Amino acid sequence: MTYKISARKKEELLAALSLQMVTHTIDKNSNIKAFFFPQNEKIVSFRTHKQEIEVLGGNVVCEPFVLFGVSACDEAAIRVLDKVFLKEPVDAMYKTRREAAVIVTEACLTQDDTCFCTAFGLDPVSGAYGDVTITAVCDTIFWQVVTEKGAELTEKISICLPK
Amino acid sequence: MMFDSMNEKLKTRAAELLESGAVSRILAWRRGLLEYDYEPAFLDNADKIDYNRFCGVNLTKTLARNKIDEGKTLVLARPCETYGLNLLVGERQLNRKDMYIIGVGCPGMQGKGREPLEKCLACTNKEHKIFDEVIGAEISEETGKVNRFEEVARLEGLTEAEREGFWRGHLSRCQRCHACRNICVSCNCKSCVFDNPNSGIAAKSNAGEDEENIYHIIRAYHVAGRCTDCGECSRACPEGIPLYLLNRKFIKDINNLYGEFQAGEAADQTSPLHSFELSDPEPGGIE
Numbered sequence: 284m285t286y287k288i289s290a291r292k293k294e295e296l297l298a299a300l301s302l303q304m305v306t307h308t309i310d311k312n313s314n315i316k317a318f319f320f321p322q323n324e325k326i327v328s329f330r331t332h333k334q335e336i337e338v339l340g341g342n343v344v345c346e347p348f349v350l351f352g353v354s355a356c357d358e359a360a361i362r363v364l365d366k367v368f369l370k371e372p373v374d375a376m377y378k379t380r381r382e383a384a385v386i387v388t389e390a391c392l393t394q395d396d397t398c399f400c401t402a403f404g405l406d407p408v409s410g411a412y413g414d415v416t417i418t419a420v421c422d423t424i425f426w427q428v429v430t431e432k433g434a435e436l437t438e439k440i441s442i443c444l445p446k
Numbered sequence: 447m448m449f450d451s452m453n454e455k456l457k458t459r460a461a462e463l464l465e466s467g468a469v470s471r472i473l474a475w476r477r478g479l480l481e482y483d484y485e486p487a488f489l490d491n492a493d494k495i496d497y498n499r500f501c502g503v504n505l506t507k508t509l510a511r512n513k514i515d516e517g518k519t520l521v522l523a524r525p526c527e528t529y530g531l532n533l534l535v536g537e538r539q540l541n542r543k544d545m546y547i548i549g550v551g552c553p554g555m556q557g558k559g560r561e562p563l564e565k566c567l568a569c570t571n572k573e574h575k576i577f578d579e580v581i582g583a584e585i586s587e588e589t590g591k592v593n594r595f596e597e598v599a600r601l602e603g604l605t606e607a608e609r610e611g612f613w614r615g616h617l618s619r620c621q622r623c624h625a626c627r628n629i630c631v632s633c634n635c636k637s638c639v640f641d642n643p644n645s646g647i648a649a650k651s652n653a654g655e656d657e658e659n660i661y662h663i664i665r666a667y668h669v670a671g672r673c674t675d676c677g678e679c680s681r682a683c684p685e686g687i688p689l690y691l692l693n694r695k696f697i698k699d700i701n702n703l704y705g706e707f708q709a710g711e712a713a714d715q716t717s718p719l720h721s722f723e724l725s726d727p728e729p730g731g732i733e
Contacts, residue, residue, distance in 0.1 A: 322621070322651040396480050 284437075286426040286444040293424060297351065299440040304385070306349040311393060314357050315350050319364065319380050326376075343376045345383040349436070352389040356400040358412045361386070385436050386413035392420075448553055449498050452582035456522065459548065459581060460492035463520055469546050470517025473509055475501040482558045488512070488519070497522065502555035502563050504678050506530030506631045510539055521545050524552040526565070528575040529674035529710030530631040535576070536713040537672075539634055549574030551582035554589035565677020565690065568594035575711060594675065598694045617658045619685040622651050626662075626679035626689055632669040632709075639664070666692040671700060671719030674710040703727050 288296060300306040309315060328339045361381075368377040391400070391407040400407050410416070414433030418425040426444060428434050437444065463469045474495050476487035482500045486508035489495065506527050509519065523531060528549065534540040554566040569589040574580055601609055624640065627633045639645045640661065652658040666689075675697060679689040700707055704718035704726065718726075 323653040 284428045284434075286437075288424045288426060288444060290419060290422045290424055292443065293419075296424070296440070296443055299443045300349050300351065300436075303436070303439045304347040304349055306351055309350055309352045309354075309357075311354060311391070315353055315361065315386075318348070318350060318384065319361065319377060324376065343379045345380045347383045347385065349385045349387060351387045352417075353386050353413060354391045354400075355388060355405045355407045355410050355412050356391075356398070356403075358386055358388050359400070359403065359405055385415075385432055387415045387417060387433075387436075388413035390416065390418040448551065448582070452551060453495055453497055455581045456495050456497065456548065456550070457492045459579075460495060460520055463546060464490075464492055468518065469520040471514070472520045472522070473505055474522045475503070475505075482556075495522075497550060499553070499556045499560075502557070502565075502681060504530060504629075504631065504676050506534065506676075507629055507678070509545070510534055510631065510634060514544070518544055518546050521547050522550050523547050523574065523577065524550055525572055525574055526552075526569070526674070526676050528577065529708070530676060531710075532576050532713045533631060533672060533674055533710040534634070536710075536715065537634075542713070547577045549577035549580035549583065552589075562589065563677070564680060564688075568592040570594060576713060594694055595698050597688075597691060598698050601691065601695070613659070614655065616685075616687045617662060618655070620652055620658050620661065620687060621685065622649055622657075622661065623684060625682040625684065627665060629678045629682040630665075630669060631674065631676060631678070632672040633665070639668075662687075662689065662692060666696055669693065670696045671707070671717035672709050673697065674708070 297306060297308065307318070324343070330337045330339060364377070365381065368374040369381065390409070405412075408418075411427055411429045414428075414430045415436065416427045416429055418427070426437070428437050460469075460472050464472070472489040472492065472495065474487065474489055475484040475497060476489065476494065477483065477496065478485045484496075484498070484501045484503065486503055486505050504527055505521060505523065507530070509521060509531075521527070521531070528547070531540065531545070531547065535542050554569065555563045557563055566589045572590065574583070601612065604612065627638065627640065640648050642648055647657075647660065647664065649657055649661075652661070670693075673693045673696070675690070675693060677690050679693070680687070683689060697707075700718060707718055709717060
């Protein structure tokens, strides 16, 4: 399902997303690694009393969040990481953050000397990646639902999306 | 084109020096993978000299890191490089007789998008401070239009909370890659405190705000009075953190407290932080 939104309404769109969950706008010069691999995190804590150790557990809690404007290459990287970290034995911390993330990819209409997405069979312009794919062309933003998670997010902000 | 004529003269002169045995190699730049990607390189052939707008990287550190025992090295040195060379010669990290320095002119260097490098915008160092000869002394007036203490003064005028917000916004991105330390000419400890596991401040990533802040504060203090303001630390930072502001704040304070001082101005000068004069300010006399 694809929706058309006026580009003038981008701020409204971001505001609607932010009302639902923390929304991070990703620009082309940064990547999304830090959202899945923070520089440091508490893995476990424990309390000692004389000879006894009480392990207090290191459950990672992650509130749902939106990554808005992710490029196809970046999203593809996460899928590669999924193959490692979501495979037995599953990395619980990665899984928690991965499930909390709703990825809104954006068609990439720019090119850099160091780009190589097409060499890996990615279609940066019309590929449908992540949970939702948006394409910003001239005065229009096309909002295309890709996954169920994307459909759920779309439902939550449907007030902003004309039929 | 300024570079064409300079390169011609450099190639001729370098070839003469190589052939006569006066020098054994040339330290200049060589193109890396991409057209805007030049790296320091030891050349064995004068024809390979290719000095252009993308040669932003300062050559001094490369010389310092590669101690070569035999023969002299011909070093191409812009004014900013000469300050670093003086510093290291003065600190006995480099031997003056191991170098034949040709001062080269500089119109200002550019980054990938042909934008002027940050360090060139406030370039005040227009004269070669150490050299054996100079080729292309014409230095453009395009650079140095920005007062290097302007941004520092602006930060000084902020409230503490605003200033903290400014620095947290930048330092939160620090990855502890140590590129700033690695490229810094003043950072030449054989055993760096940040590599010493017993120091308590060695880390491969920052565990929290305190570590993000303290690494840079410590490094700024360690080079205080010796930093030549070459701007390489900021250019090397992959996160675009304006480290030069920390160093310039220190330089500004040192100027105010001890009188104008430029590290690297001469090989035989002493930093005000490494000497004592009766006229030095008393503790408590500093805001």
